[in-house]
Structures are given as C-alpha cells and as structure tokens.
Amino acid sequence: MPGTDPLLLDEISLLLVWTAVAIYVLAFIAYAIDLARRSDLAIKAKDEVVARELVTAGGGGVIDASPRSSASGATPARPRYLWARMGTALVALGFLFHLAATVLRGIAAERVPWSNMYEFALTGVLLVVAVYLVVLTRFDLRFLGSLISGLAVVLLGGATLAFHVDVVPLADPLKSVWLVIHVFVASLATALFALAFGLSVMQLLQARRERKLAVAAASPDAAAPRRSFLQTLPNADALESLAYRFAIVGFIFWTFTLIAGSIWANDAWGRFWGFDTKEVWTFVIWVLYAGYIHARATRGWRGTRSAWLSIIGFAAVLFNFTIVNVFFKGLHAYSGLTS
Amino acid sequence: MTEPADGVLRPSDHADSAPPSGEDIASPRLGVVGWLRWGWRQLTSMRTALVLLLLLAIAAVPGSLVPQRSADPNGVTQYFTDNPDLAPVLENLSLFDVYTSPWFSAIYILLFISLIGCVLPRTKHHWKALRSQPPRTPARLARLDDHRDVVVPVPAGQDAETVAAAAVDTAAAQLRKSGYRVARYDGRGTFSVSAERGYLRETGNLVFHAALVGVLIAVGVGGGFTYTGQRVLVEGQAFTNSLLDYSSFNPGRFVDSNALAPYSMTLDRFDVSYIPPGQPGSGQAGDFAANVTTLTPDGQRQEGQVRVNHPLDVQGDRVYLLGNGYAPTVTIRNAQGEEVFHDSVAFLPQDANMTSLGVIKVADGMPEQLGLIGFFYPTMDTLTSGALTSTYGDLEYPVLTLRVYAGDLGIDDGTPRSVYTLDPTGMTQIAGGDSGTPALRLMPGETQDLPNGLGTITFENEAPAGATGYEGSVKRFASLSIHRDLAGPWVLGFATLATLGLLAALFVPRRRMWVKATPQGDSVRLEYAGLARGEDPTLAAAVDHVVERHRPSLPAPGDQSLPDTGKVD
Ligand code: HEM
Secondary structure (H helix, E strand, C coil): CCCCCHHHHHHHHHHHHHHHHHHHHHHHHHHHHHHHHHHHHHHHHHHHHHHHHHHHHHHCCCCCCCCCCCCCCCCCCCCCCHHHHHHHHHHHHHHHHHHHHHHHHHHHHCCCCCCCHHHHHHHHHHHHHHHHHHHHCCCCCHHHHHHHHHHHHHHHHHHHHHHCCCCCCCCHHHCCHHHHHHHHHHHHHHHHHHHHHHHHHHHHHHHHHHHHHHHHHHCCCCCCCCCCHHHHCCCHHHHHHHHHHHHHHHHHHHHHHHHHHHHHHHHHCCCCCCCCHHHHHHHHHHHHHHHHHHHHHECCCCCHHHHHHHHHHHHHHHHHHHHHHHHCCCCCCCCCCCC | CCCCCCCCCCCCCECCCCCCCHHHHHCCCCCHHHHHHHHHHHHCCHHHHHHHHHHHHHHHCHHHHCCCCCCCHHHHHHHHHHCCCHHHHHHHCCCCCHHHCHHHHHHHHHHHHHHHHHHHHHHHHHHHHHCCCCCCCCCCHHHCCEEEEEEEECCCCCCHHHHHHHHHHHHHHHHHHCCCEEEECCECCEEEEEEEECHHHHHHHHHHHHHHHHHHHHHHHHHHHCEEEEEEEECCCEEECCHHHCCEEEECCCCCCCCCCCCEEEEEEEEEEECCCCCCCCCCEEEEEEEEEEECCCCCEEEEEEECCECEEECCEEEEEEEEEEECEEEEEECCCCEEEEEECCCEECCCCCCEEEEEEECCCCCCEEEEEEEEECEEEECCCCCEEECCCCCCECEEEEEEEEECCCCCCCCCCCCCCCCCCCEEEEECHHHCCCCEEECCCCEEECHHHCEEEEECCCCCCCCCCCCCCCEEEEEEEEEECCHHHHHHHHHHHHHHHHHHHHHCCCEEEEEEEEEECCEEEEEEEEEECCCCCCHHHHHHHHHHHHHHHCCCCCCEEEECCCCCC
C-alpha cells in the first residue's frame, strides 16, 4: 500500500492483536467454566437417560445416549455444552481480529508476516487457532479449547510484549521463497503438534482415571474417583488414536520443514546441513516424534509412555521456538531482537 | 487382535505381534550362535530401535549447548579462553565435535544396523506377500471388531446356494474394483471372498526406512567428493580456481586438488545499498551483489552475479557470497621516495556500521620492517569518550587511522602468519598509543609523513574522475566461498523418496475385508468383516461402505441389517 505509513499500519495491527488476546482470554474463561461444569452435566445427562430408559422400558427400545464415548472421538449424543459453545464463538471472533492483525502487519511490511520472532508468533499462533477451528468441524475437540486459547494468550501476548519490533526491511538472507515455505510449513506442523499435545495430556489424565475406576470396580472399599469433566471425554485409547493422527500429519509437515530448510541453507550458506543450533533442534524434534510413532507401535510403550513422548516432543517445539531463538548462538539469528 | 500379523513381518515386540511365548524367555542355555542370534534379535527389536532413537535425540542436544568446531571454530577458541578448567574436560568427551564423536557415531551406526536388520527380512517378506493370495477367510468372522451381519431372504424359485454364490461374486467384483486383491474361498457350505488392499503402506514403510539409509550413505560418501574453498577478492582483482589461489581449501578424501575445474574469476564491482537515516531500519545494509566475470579455458567470458541466497554456478562449482567489506588502497614510500608498498588491503568489519580492522605489513625497502594496524570508519564520528566510531556503513566521511610499529614482523622464518593479524611483540610502536606520536589519520586522497622521517603514506582515492562526495573512494572486497558438492542432489533425492514413502506408510490404509455368504434354508446369512493392519481409523466406515455398496445387488424384500452387538466401533 504505497503512500500509507507502515508504522501507522503496524500500530493498528498491534491494537488488533491486543483485542484478539483479550477475546482469547474470554474464550479461555468460557472454556474453563465449561470444563468445570461438565461433570455435573454428565451426571444430569445420565440421570435423564436412566429416566427415559425407565419410561421406554416397556417398549423394548434401545437408546444409545450414554455419555460413554465412542472410538471415533465424537460423543454420540452431544450434550449441549453452552459454555463451550461460547468459548468456540469467542475463539472464532478472536481469530478474525488476529487474522486482520496479521494481514495488516504483512501489508505494513510489504512481505509475508513471518520474518522475525514477533511475526513468527503472530502467524504461528494464528495457524494453531485456525487448525483448531478447522478440526472442530470434524471432531468435537472443545475439551481442548481452554488449552488452545490459553496457549494463544500466553504465546501471542508474551511474544507481543517481549518480541515486538517495528517493521524494517528484510535482511538479505531472508529474501528467499524458502522463507515463505519453510517457516509457514513449520508453523503448520507446530499447530498440529499442539493439538496432539493437548490430546496426549488428556489421554494421560483419562488413563489415570480409568486405572482408578478399574481399581474401584475391583475392590469395593477403594474410593471411586472423583467426578470430573473427564467423564465426558473419549476414553484414553480413543484420545491416543486421535493424538496420533494429528501427530503424524504434523510429522509429515515437520519432515518437509527439515528438507525445505536444508535446501534454503544450501542456497544461503553453501551447505545443506551443518548442525547449527536451530538445525540441531529441528532434528531433535523430528527424531522425538519418530520415536513417538515407534513407541505407539511397540508393545509396552503404547499408551502412557508414548503420550509422554508426544508431550516431550511438543515441549521441544516450544523450546526451539522460544529459548533457542532468543538465547542460543547460531546462524539463524533472525529473531530481529538484536542490532 | 485375533490374528497374528502374518502379512507383515515386524519386530517381535511390535504392538500388533503375538506376545512372545514362554519358551523364548526361559531358554536356559544358549550356545555362541544362540547368543548371537539373541543379540541380533534384541538389536533389531522395536524396543531397541525406539531406545536408540531417543538416545540419538538426547545425544544431539549437547552440540547446541557447547560451540562446535565444525560450525563455530571461533566459539570453541573463545570457550577455551573463558573456561580454561572445564574446556579440556569437555574436549576429552568430544563435546566440541559432538556429531563426529565416537559416542554419537556409535548410536547412529547401531541405529542404522538395527534399521537394516529390520528392513531386509521385511522386504523379503513383503516381496512374497505381494505375490501371494489374500489369506483364507477366518472361520468365525464375528470375532473381529468390525463385523456386520445381514440376513436376506431367498426369492421364490431360487435356491439359497445360487443366491449366496451370486452375492459373493458381486462382492468380489466390487472389492476388486475398489483396489482390493481378492481370492475366493468357497466350501463347506459357505461362499466367501477374502480381499486385501494397501500393500503400498508396507512398501512405503520399507522405502522410507531404506531411503534413510540412502541419505546417510549419500552424506558419508558424497562428502568425500566435495570441496570448499574460500577466497577474498577486492574489486578489480581476479583469481584462478587452483589450490594455490585459495586462502583456505577443504577437500574431501577423494578430491584431486590438482584437477579443479580451470577457470578464473574477476570481481568487477561489489554492490550494496544502505537504508538512509530517518527510515525504519536505517543503516541496514542489503542487496549485496558481487558482479563477477568468469573466464573459462576455452576463452569464454561470462558475466554473473553472486548474491545472498543466489549462488552462481560456474563449471559445476557453486560460488557463494560469504562476506564483504572495505579494502582501503594504501601506498607507502620510503625516505628516498621509492614505493615500498601499494595494495588494496581487505579490512574485516567489526560492527554493523562497518568499523573495520586491517593490517599492513611492509617487509622490504625500509630501514626496519614496518607493521601497521589500521581502523577504517566509513562514516567517522567521535564518541564523548573521544574514541572514534562509525555511525553509518556507507562512505559519508571515510577515515583511516593507523598505528605504526617498527621492528621484526616475524615473517622471514617461514612461520605462517595470518594476513589479518599482526603480533607486535618485539616491535617498537612509533605512532599511536603510548609512542608519543599520534596515530596516523587520513581521508581518501590524503598523504602524510611517517614518523621518524621514514617516508610517506597515502590513502588513495579510488573514485573515478568526476565522482561527487566520497562515493567509490574506497574499494570493497567480497569474500567468496567456492563449493563443489556431489552429495547434495543425492541427499535431496533420498530425502524426497523418504517423504513419499512416509506419506504412503502413514496414510494408505492397509486392510483385509471378507464377505461370506452362508445359505440357511430360505435365507442367506451375509457376513462382512474388516481387519486393519496397522493404524486405520476409517476401517469401520470402510466396512459400512462395503455393506452399502453390496446391498442393492441383494434380494430386496424383508432384509434386515443387524449391527454387530459385541462392540461399539
Ligand atoms: C533412523 C531410524 C529410524 C527412523 C527415523 C524411523 C522412522 C519411522 C517412522 C517415521 C515410522 C512411521 C511410518 C510407518 O508407520 O510406517 C516408522 C515405522 C516403523 N519403523 Fe522405523 N524408523 C527408524 C528405525 C527403525 C528401526 C531400527 C526399526 C526396526 C526395529 C524400525 C521399525 C519400524 C516399524 C516396524 C515401523 C512400523 C510401525 C507401525 O506399524 O506403525 N524403524 N519408523
């Protein structure tokens, strides 16, 4: 947009970012209330079913409205989670502001808006939210809503506070189509790993609850586990399969990130691989997720142990994005924070 | 899982394999062969592969915490200076060369042996599976997780056997059309078709793992045929592609350093632009471009540009732009007025505004050898402390300052010395510092006397006649890196293959499907069942789909479909 002051555009963009963050905070609250209320809802739903079954018992009909979840990951008869709906609506609204902010930043800079730490965060979190919203159309993953919106608040808010820099022209090494491809695909992979991470966390919680339930069922004196939102979630196995499905798509994107990065490195630095710090961490993450995939196929590692690998993998992704970018010395000095 | 994973040979501790029998664990005595076999089985087990993968991930981490010789040799030197006690310990653990260290190598070599031990038998097995029939229909399909039951009546005037056979015929045809390999197993009063699809999944898995071996070999072998050389070229200078003309040269093991592609290259001009003051990012340099002319032995002259991200291809070599800077041209004359030094000297940039440091050595023609340590400021300014600094990268107010030392340069005894450093121990400082004479300070075109009547020094103005300001008054240099890389394309090829294999291995569903028809007097019982081989989240839907497609071909009235009662899919 020639003639428009890029600084002004960036200021508007910032305003939109903070609006988005505020809306994500509200979404987080709504989702948190949803989780807190789910156990009650589940009990109520069960009571209703029991009541209906009593009513229809004479007719011999079978009503499959038990809140027990199915392996496909969707709860069969969806209870109406009002707060969760509100959360999703808020996330969608926040996403629109966020999208506008990101596009505006791109216009202000006259290039793709993912060329320094602040912009990586802006676009990366945008993709996390986008993937979450897209996935919601196929799977009811609203139980991950508080995690995703919480992650969005922390990462986007934190990055804006800590990493925001004014728009400056690109440094020469960043003028490459590979910037567009490599970073974008990496962000996409991160978004998918984030979902897998959330599901693996839920899987661990659910597995613990299932173990307790089993114990309670086996011995009458053992206390039954407390009621919790976990009752309304798919079982641990289903959560694991779903986590795996996101992780493998993320893994493909990450593999591509690795290859695209090597091609770029070969153009920019004259070698496709040199164990630069960022390269090391990209490799470590790739190997961790390869380990996760193997763990799921290995007897004795399936289940809880493989879930931990998915969690460690995502921790490494976050570490790579934050700590490695800012504090580690290397050729990938593109945080835009120095000099 | 009701069936052992017979179609795919996997490590025995694969999640889908049958659990190990008691015998395996309790074998009391093993001979040497027995132990070897046991060891091999351990090495090629899934658990070992997994542990080795995790070890590899962990082992790679220290290389990002400690500077590595391969990526950051200066960092290593600095580390030794900063941590004199710790550094030797780390050195003994190969922590400055993690990725070539014995322990790192051990991990990945074991991993790849395990991988090969895994892939070879599976390839053989898969090869056989590819050419054999889908296996016999299990006797009790109802035991499978994904199972549907349909009972259809036999229309009047037909017999149940015919209806059942016809139904299975149609099912077989439909399955074949959907990409299944099918086999009929009729007999003992039932008709059935056994179908399997998704062999590509296992093919992809094998291709992926084999391609990883390919990547490793390409890197290992290709590295032997690769060379890199560095050369600094000042505007107007030329170099020939031979060992002698490089300032540093790293050939792989199999490179014949005397047979490099013969060509020469001249740096005609180095372009750079700066963002003017007052704009965002002011002072930032960009659009670096080394404009060069190459001359091949057959007399062909070709102009080209070396830019960041855009290396230049010359005769199979690739030329990269590594760095750039100023190369002030200095002329020194002795007391008799004879020229004893005239050269453009590359000064190494020290900061973003191109404050640059360089060294001039005058070996002959003076009563004593002279060494000069110079700072060049393209746009000089004075800090409040009185120290000089550069405030902008371009030539706005270029100033060269020089400290002068007289004595023995130490270059006559054959010890190699870097052209970028001067060790003044044993020399007397005659200008600058505590010498009593101020450091020399020149702008382009100026000449000054050297101290002690030694002669004169001139900072030449290289600007073409008629230039305004200081534009072009000081030459620039480009630091070029010349590579021949035979590994790259192979590595890329194998990596692409690996990705394609991975896509197939992860997303092509491999499954078996059975349709069985059992005549039961005046009705026929149809059973449909599917079995996933590996991850297959869409199996249930696929079985439903088979049922749906089959239904129209069946006798219509009164048919009822019972969902499998055992499980919710
Ligand atoms: C360089 C090391 C290795 C890497 C990076 C690696 C990576 C992978 C990846 C990404 C997959 C997923 C693809 C698929 O499911 O088909 C996979 C699967 C598999 N890998 Fe590896 N692998 C390595 C070594 C090994 C070794 C040493 C073995 C032998 C023990 C092995 C056995 C398998 C098996 C059996 C599967 C199929 C898993 C399943 O059925 O879900 N891998 N590997």
